[in-house]
Amino acid sequence: MSSSYFLFFSLTLLFITVLSPVPNFASASVEEGDALLKWKETLQVPNNSLLSSWIPLPMNSSASIPCTSWFGVVCNADESIQKLNLTSSGLRGTLQEISFFLLQNLTHFDLRVNSFFGPIPPQIRLLSKLIYLDFSQNQFSGEIPPEIGSMVSLEFLYLYSNNLSSSIPSSLGALTSLNVLSLYQNQLSGLIPSSLGNLSNLQSLYVAENNLFGPIPNELGNLKSLTILVMAMNQLSGYIPSSLANLSNLNRLNVAHNKLSGPIPIELGKLKSLTRLLVSNNTLSGSIPSSIGNLSNLQFLFLDQNELSGPIPIELGNLKALTNFQVSQNLLNGSIPSSLENLSNLECMFLQRNNFSGLIPNELGNLKSLTDLVISKNQLSGSIPLSLSNLSNLQILYLDVNRLSGPIPTGLGNLKSLTDLDISNNKLRGSIPPEFANSTRLQRLDLSSNQLVGEIPKEFGKMKSMLNLYLSNNQLSGIIPLELGSFHELLVLDLSTNRLNGSITRSIGQWAQINYMNLSNNKLGGKIPSEIGKLVHLEKLDLSRNLFTQEIPSEVQSLQTLQKLDLSHNRLSGSIPNTFTNLHGGIDIDLSYNELTGPVPPSPNLLNASVQGNPGLCGNVTGVKLCTSQITKKKNDPFRQKLILVIMLPLIGVVLLCLFTYGLIAYRQRWKKSPRKPLEEESGDYFHITSFDGKVVYDDILKATNDFNEDYCIGTGGYGIVYKAKLQPDNVVAVKKLHSSSENVDHSGFLNEVRALTNIRHRNIVKLYGYCSHARNSILIYEYLENGSLGSILKSDVLAKELDWLTRVNIVKGVANGLAYMHHDCSPPIVHRDISISNILLDSDYEARISDFGTSKLLKLDSSNWTAVAGTYGYIAPELAYTMVANEKCDVYSFGVVALEVVMGKHPGELITSLPTLSDDHLVLANVGDSRIPPPSSQVEKDVMLVLRVSRACLNSNPHERPTMHQVSNLLMKA
Numbered sequence: 001m002s003s004s005y006f007l008f009f010s011l012t013l014l015f016i017t018v019l020s021p022v023p024n025f026a027s028a029s030v031e032e033g034d035a036l037l038k039w040k041e042t043l044q045v046p047n048n049s050l051l052s053s054w055i056p057l058p059m060n061s062s063a064s065i066p067c068t069s070w071f072g073v074v075c076n077a078d079e080s081i082q083k084l085n086l087t088s089s090g091l092r093g094t095l096q097e098i099s100f101f102l103l104q105n106l107t108h109f110d111l112r113v114n115s116f117f118g119p120i121p122p123q124i125r126l127l128s129k130l131i132y133l134d135f136s137q138n139q140f141s142g143e144i145p146p147e148i149g150s151m152v153s154l155e156f157l158y159l160y161s162n163n164l165s166s167s168i169p170s171s172l173g174a175l176t177s178l179n180v181l182s183l184y185q186n187q188l189s190g191l192i193p194s195s196l197g198n199l200s201n202l203q204s205l206y207v208a209e210n211n212l213f214g215p216i217p218n219e220l221g222n223l224k225s226l227t228i229l230v231m232a233m234n235q236l237s238g239y240i241p242s243s244l245a246n247l248s249n250l251n252r253l254n255v256a257h258n259k260l261s262g263p264i265p266i267e268l269g270k271l272k273s274l275t276r277l278l279v280s281n282n283t284l285s286g287s288i289p290s291s292i293g294n295l296s297n298l299q300f301l302f303l304d305q306n307e308l309s310g311p312i313p314i315e316l317g318n319l320k321a322l323t324n325f326q327v328s329q330n331l332l333n334g335s336i337p338s339s340l341e342n343l344s345n346l347e348c349m350f351l352q353r354n355n356f357s358g359l360i361p362n363e364l365g366n367l368k369s370l371t372d373l374v375i376s377k378n379q380l381s382g383s384i385p386l387s388l389s390n391l392s393n394l395q396i397l398y399l400d401v402n403r404l405s406g407p408i409p410t411g412l413g414n415l416k417s418l419t420d421l422d423i424s425n426n427k428l429r430g431s432i433p434p435e436f437a438n439s440t441r442l443q444r445l446d447l448s449s450n451q452l453v454g455e456i457p458k459e460f461g462k463m464k465s466m467l468n469l470y471l472s473n474n475q476l477s478g479i480i481p482l483e484l485g486s487f488h489e490l491l492v493l494d495l496s497t498n499r500l501n502g503s504i505t506r507s508i509g510q511w512a513q514i515n516y517m518n519l520s521n522n523k524l525g526g527k528i529p530s531e532i533g534k535l536v537h538l539e540k541l542d543l544s545r546n547l548f549t550q551e552i553p554s555e556v557q558s559l560q561t562l563q564k565l566d567l568s569h570n571r572l573s574g575s576i577p578n579t580f581t582n583l584h585g586g587i588d589i590d591l592s593y594n595e596l597t598g599p600v601p602p603s604p605n606l607l608n609a610s611v612q613g614n615p616g617l618c619g620n621v622t623g624v625k626l627c628t629s630q631i632t633k634k635k636n637d638p639f640r641q642k643l644i645l646v647i648m649l650p651l652i653g654v655v656l657l658c659l660f661t662y663g664l665i666a667y668r669q670r671w672k673k674s675p676r677k678p679l680e681e682e683s684g685d686y687f688h689i690t691s692f693d694g695k696v697v698y699d700d701i702l703k704a705t706n707d708f709n710e711d712y713c714i715g716t717g718g719y720g721i722v723y724k725a726k727l728q729p730d731n732v733v734a735v736k737k738l739h740s741s742s743e744n745v746d747h748s749g750f751l752n753e754v755r756a757l758t759n760i761r762h763r764n765i766v767k768l769y770g771y772c773s774h775a776r777n778s779i780l781i782y783e784y785l786e787n788g789s790l791g792s793i794l795k796s797d798v799l800a801k802e803l804d805w806l807t808r809v810n811i812v813k814g815v816a817n818g819l820a821y822m823h824h825d826c827s828p829p830i831v832h833r834d835i836s837i838s839n840i841l842l843d844s845d846y847e848a849r850i851s852d853f854g855t856s857k858l859l860k861l862d863s864s865n866w867t868a869v870a871g872t873y874g875y876i877a878p879e880l881a882y883t884m885v886a887n888e889k890c891d892v893y894s895f896g897v898v899a900l901e902v903v904m905g906k907h908p909g910e911l912i913t914s915l916p917t918l919s920d921d922h923l924v925l926a927n928v929g930d931s932r933i934p935p936p937s938s939q940v941e942k943d944v945m946l947v948l949r950v951s952r953a954c955l956n957s958n959p960h961e962r963p964t965m966h967q968v969s970n971l972l973m974k975a
């Protein structure tokens, strides 16, 4: 019963047409058909296109063939072509050869999502019965023909996402039947014609993302039916006309990112239906009108990046529906009104970069829905209110760069959802409360530049998710606690400019991912521990201005990604280790003002290093004296042999260049609701052991796969063949041998990318352990997952039965979480570009893990986002066909296809295009759900329906209307 719903529908249509009365002999459709065939001749039509149904009419045949059997053609009762719908048909060509004269009965003409180019011919005006014209998402260029203004039957005109230029013809003002005018994402310039004010039936006007300039015409205030007005991202100037306040049905007003000036009209307070008021990034001035407080349906109020002054009106506390409130980067002053405590639905509040002063109101502690609170860079004083510890949903709290004083409230440790806390650059005093450590999800903690005293609490060790810890510029004393060794994921540590003493704990060896470490300007002493050599991702290491003694550990040579090394102003002695010559070139090294002795080793890095202030050093380097041997034997260069070594070593290195990192650590789950066991750690240990020697790993892999023997092949992915390699009894990895065509040129850029990817830890993302480039093969090494790909399971009738509805919902959730993480928690965001069921893998619990993240970009190496072939047919977002720019929204679309596929058990095919227009009533599980498994219980059915509705939203052909993965993952959390 399940999947036949659509099929049934189209069959009925067919019957109706077949049974309709036999036409007159020389029916209109013969000529019309010829006209279409002629046009088809000029088009590039993909193989297997449904357009192959457009075939010449046999002599003496029934003339109704175009009406009954041509794809995309619908005729009227008199067998004349009425609708032509070639949406998303992969067509390329122009409209030059189409005979509009012969198609005058057309009422619907839909070419959306193809690759049509060239001008829209003015003859289009001949289609005088046209009601619906959709040429959106093509590459049409040239002007919008003014002749369109004579097509007075038009109700829908979609030309968005093309390359149309020149100005909007004022003749469009004659289209008084028009409901929707959508021209966004073109290169239109010039003024917005005031004649558009005559479109008395217009409901939606979209002209965003063009180069329109000049004022917003007053006359738009006449558009009494308007519900949506979007003019963002142009160069519009002048005032916001107060006439807009007459648009009593207006729901969305978006004029953000223009050059509008003057005040926000007080009259806008009359727009009672408004849910979104977006005026960000203009040069609006004056104060925020208190009348805005009347907009009781407002959900989004974005006034940020303007020149608004004065206080936040108390009346804004009436906006009970508000979820997002943005007034950052203005000149607002006064105190933050405590009336804001009434915004009980508020999720995000951004007040940063203004001149707010006074106290942070205690009442903000009542905003129980708040997830993001940002008040940075103001002049707030007083202490941090204890009440903030009631904000149990808070994830981000930024109060940095203010004048806050007093102690850090211990209650902040109650914020169990907090991931990011910045209260730096204030005047906070007292010691760091150990209770902080109860916020175990903290990933970034910045307490720097305050007046904190006392020790770093050893309880901090509990914050195992910590990625970035900044405590610099305080007066902290005592030792660096051993317990910090449990920050297994630490990336950045800045403890500089404090009064820390003692030696560096050996537990630093645990910070396997760290890339920035600054302990400078403390009183740390003793020997620099050899464990420093384990921090193989370090890019900057600053231990300057301490009391370190003894020799520089030779293990420094392992720091192969180092860019800056500062050991200056210590009491280091002995000679500079020869192993410095093993460091790669171009490092900025400062060893000045120590007690180092002996010759400076002949490393190219040291030739430019700062080494002055070490009286015992000698060498042919600025700042130190020549060695005696150099003075006497200058002619017979004694370094010659060593120099050869220096040159040869890197050369050998090129032949076998391996980069290894290891995914030691399980991802700490971000959501309390779904506690899970951590990832297995065994493979991690292996790479830990061998992390210095890529050759060992490469040889082991060769052995384990019997020289990449077919027997070990477990699949062919994009870019390469995948093998299963058992490296140790309990350590299995998946190895992807890259096609040699994937060879790359910019090696260092490539390695940086790989490094970024290996640093990613999320329980829904397949762990990339490392990459190895050998003269013969390049390989990527991934975590191995027992249950293989979602694709292979769904395609097998036997295996698919294993996936019950709950498991399927969980798989979709997992994919959403993984994507949300890559899009929103990685900086810069990482776009997958090729989400499909074949690169979603399942672990032994059928938890989803996305594989091949970043690979498509990685292997193309064109740091831009321009995509050539990435993506799997059937999963590619429609806009990619013409923009060629892959962004997050393309992943959202592919996710939508995958989610739908998980529910249906097969690729949704045609349903993709019809889904976004299906109402909830028609979106019935019984019609689409996988019939291989029994129907879900009513509870689970709700969750599955939620998945269906979410995928419907993701498949919106307009990328801007698709939700973000963050929103998707939040929505699905409710399932």
Ligand SMILES: *[C@@H]1O[C@H](CO)[C@@H](O)[C@H](O)[C@H]1NC(C)=O
Pocket: 085, 086, 087, 108, 109, 110, 132, 913, 914, 917
């Ligand atoms: C054309 O077909 C697509 C689906 O195939 C549909 O979404 C769209 O509404 C149709 N256009 C018209 C004008 O009927």
Ligand SMILES: *[C@@H]1O[C@H](CO)[C@@H](O)[C@H](O)[C@H]1NC(C)=O
Pocket: 028, 029, 032, 076, 078, 080, 101, 102, 103, 104, 105
């Ligand atoms: C349009 O349809 C009418 C009948 O509905 C027919 O008489 C006429 O020939 C058609 N026009 C064209 C150009 O085919």
Ligand SMILES: *[C@@H]1O[C@H](CO)[C@@H](O)[C@H](O)[C@H]1NC(C)=O
Pocket: 233, 234, 235, 257, 258, 259, 281
């Ligand atoms: C502000 O708007 C202009 C267009 O007027 C745009 O170019 C710029 O990127 C916007 N700035 C921000 C921060 O969004």
